[in-house]
């Protein structure tokens with residue numbers, strides 16, 4: 001394979017003579033493939049792994065996430081972005097979607113994006129749009145007061161999208177609009193901001209990411225059904241807001257009717273099976289989705305509700321949980337999960353014209369996993385070995401946008417990783433205290 005600037009220029013076979021090149025990388029013994037694409041992450045969660053053990057999603061939102069969001073400072077977001085980008089790079093993931101769910105302005109967006117540019121990994125940054133409904137949707141939770149009017153919120157998002165889209169050839173902008181049961185019940189979104197956001201997305205051809213049908217079937221999902229007579233997708237259909245811009249995250253409790261609506265509107269899905277199992281909230285009905293022809297990508301979710309950014313680990317878990325759900329060991333093959341973690345996520349993110357496969361003309365986002373490691377000494381079948389035996393940390397070489405970032409496991413970007421790790425630990429600990437959730441991590445042995 002020959003890369004030139006940011007692009008894959010040629011792909012040959014092992015018998016072809018080597019083309020003229022400034023640099024030749026020996027990949028013998030390596031599994032070379034398109035970089036993994038994490039379709040759903042929240043980078044600030046990289047500071048707060050293992051704080052949500054033993055909590056349902058509804059409990060975790062109220063007891064962990066909201067207190068932490070209130071405690072975050074701009075420099076916490078910056079160090080979390082360094083850590084998230086390095087975690088991604090060192091586990092063979094070249095692209096991630098960063099679904100912003102804190103409240104951002106110019107300064108915090110800068111702190112979130114600059115480290116990603118410096119590390120050099122690709123990211124779709126989904127700027128959140130928030131609004132308080134008037135009247136309130138639910139009296140269960142007090143309405144949150146946002147610092148900007150709806151018009152100001154839309155104008156800020158439009159300005160940030162225009163400013164950052166295309167930065168460094170590796171930043172792609174999108175929107176995050178919450179319309180799921182849990183966020184409706186928390187009064188953190190309004191019909192008007194959903195409709196205005198869809199209009200903005202259509203005007204700039206943006207993806208909108210959204211936590212959809214995530215939660216416990218007997219709690220938030222049931223409450224929304226009792227209030228509205230339907231599920232999260234039904235809600236958007238009634239609003240006239242379901243378009244192909246949406247990337248629906250999780251999608252655990254959808255009815256067949258809702259899946260049909262998604263297929264008709266060409267809505268994409270990103271499944272996050274480890275996160276869903278960590279919170280014990282459900283399993284995405286992937287068989288029905290594949291049958292309906294939906295595009296499905298794979299993600300981790302924020303590592304505060306997964307505890308690992310490793311996309312290889314997600315592939316293994318995605319295959320196993322689906323196979324045991326269907327009692328069919330041939331349903332989720334290694335090939336299918338690799339496709340979900342590469343071209344599937346690329347299609348879901350609307351970036352498949354650039355990334356997700358090794359093809360001439362696409363961006364040179366390439367990874368090489370070293371199969372000459374003790375735990376995979378005899379891989380037998382490389383595709384299966386990647387999914388079922390390897391770890392993300394077996395990655396040897398990572399190239400993003402034609403730039404070599406990791407070689408023989410060594411970081412080629414001039415960053416002091418040790419200092420970043422130390423600052424991340426210190427800032428996380430301080431934020432945990434400010435959020436008042438120290439007890440979540442101070443119990444050493446729970447029963």
Ligand SMILES: [Zn+2]
Pocket residue numbers: 040041042099211249301302
């Ligand atoms: Zn999430």
